[in-house]
Amino acid sequence: MKLCALLLAALIPCLGQPMAADKDKVFGNPSAATRLDVFSDFSCPTCRSFHMEILPQLERDYGSSGKLYIVTHEFPLNIPAHKYSREAAYDATAAARIGKYEAVADRLFLNQGVWTASGKVWDAVATVLTPAEQKKVQALAKDPSVLSEVESDVSLGSSLQVNSTPTVFLTHGMRRFAVPNPMNYTFLRSLIDDLK
Amino acid sequence: MLIALRVVLGAIFIYAAWLKLRDPWQLFAMSIDAYRILPLTAVEWTARVIPWAELAVGLLLITGLWLRVSSSLVSLLLLTFFVLMVRAYAKGMAIDCGCFGPGEAISWKTLLRDGTLLAAALLVTTMAFLNRPKTAA
Numbered sequence: 010m011k012l013c014a015l016l017l018a019a020l021i022p023c024l025g026q027p028m029a030a031d032k033d034k035v036f037g038n039p040s041a042a043t044r045l046d047v048f049s050d051f052s053c054p055t056c057r058s059f060h061m062e063i064l065p066q067l068e069r070d071y072g073s074s075g076k077l078y079i080v081t082h083e084f085p086l087n088i089p090a091h092k093y094s095r096e097a098a099y100d101a102t103a104a105a106r107i108g109k110y111e112a113v114a115d116r117l118f119l120n121q122g123v124w125t126a127s128g129k130v131w132d133a134v135a136t137v138l139t140p141a142e143q144k145k146v147q148a149l150a151k152d153p154s155v156l157s158e159v160e161s162d163v164s165l166g167s168s169l170q171v172n173s174t175p176t177v178f179l180t181h182g183m184r185r186f187a188v189p190n191p192m193n194y195t196f197l198r199s200l201i202d203d204l205k
Numbered sequence: 206m207l208i209a210l211r212v213v214l215g216a217i218f219i220y221a222a223w224l225k226l227r228d229p230w231q232l233f234a235m236s237i238d239a240y241r242i243l244p245l246t247a248v249e250w251t252a253r254v255i256p257w258a259e260l261a262v263g264l265l266l267i268t269g270l271w272l273r274v275s276s277s278l279v280s281l282l283l284l285t286f287f288v289l290m291v292r293a294y295a296k297g298m299a300i301d302c303g304c305f306g307p308g309e310a311i312s313w314k315t316l317l318r319d320g321t322l323l324a325a326a327l328l329v330t331t332m333a334f335l336n337r338p339k340t341a342a
Contacts, residue, residue, distance in 0.1 A: 186232055189236040
C-alpha cells in the first residue's frame, strides 16, 4: 500500500495538468500538441538570456507551424538581490492588460542591469508606453486583480516545486518535463521536433 | 559492510539511470552542455551512453559480478562527475547538476552528496581489491 502511494506520488508530476494563462503572455497555437510554461523573473540574468536568445528562435521556428504554445508565468524570487522583481512583475502584468506585455518585458530585460541597480523599474517601463498608456498601467499595477494574477503565478510555480528561474516545463500530452538550465537551443529544438 | 555499500551504490546508480532513461535524451544533453566542456556531437553521444553505463555498473555492483572492474568504473565515473561539479561551482556557474534528472542546481549540498558517494565508491573499490581471492601457487 505504501509502495503504491509512493509510486502515485512519483507519477503525479508527470501528468500534464492544465495551467492557467494570461492571454497577453502567450505565444503560438493554444491547441498545439506541445506547450512550454516559462516561470520567469525580470531580475534574473538567465531569464534575460532565455527571453532575448531562446524565445526569438522558438518564435521564428514554430511561429507558423502551430506546433508550439508558449506561456509565460511571473515568478519573482523572494531574495534580496531581486528586491524589485515583484514591482517589475506587477508593471508587466498591468501592461499585459492593455496589450503591451511584450514591449514592457523586452524593455525590462534589455535594461535589466540599470533598474535592478537603481530600483527605478518604472523608468524602464515608461519608455515603451505613451503618456495615456502610462497612466493606465500605473493604475492597473495597483489593481487587486493584477496583484492576484502575479501571486497566482507564484503559487502555481511553488506547487510545481519551482525554486529557481527560469524554470521551464515542456508538456506533451500527459507527459511533463522540466527543462535544464541554461538551455541549449539545438537540443531544445531537437526535443520539440521529436515529440510527435 | 562491503555488500551493503555496493548494493546501496548500485541502487543509486540504477535510480539515476532510470530517471535519465525515462526522459528524452535531449534533457540530459542540455545538462551536460551546461558544463561547457564538450562539443555538441560529444554531448549528444555522452547523453545517450552515460545512462546505460550507469545502469550496467549499478547492476554489476548489486550482483557482485566483476566487482573490481565495476567498482573501479563507478569510482572513475563519480570522480569525473565530482571534479566537473566542483569546477562549475568554483566558477559560479548557475547550472543544473544533471545527477538525477533536471531541476537540481549545483550547490554545496550536491557536492557533499557526490563527495560522499565518491568516498563510498573508493572504499568499495579498495575493499574489492584487498579481498581478491589469492591464486594458488
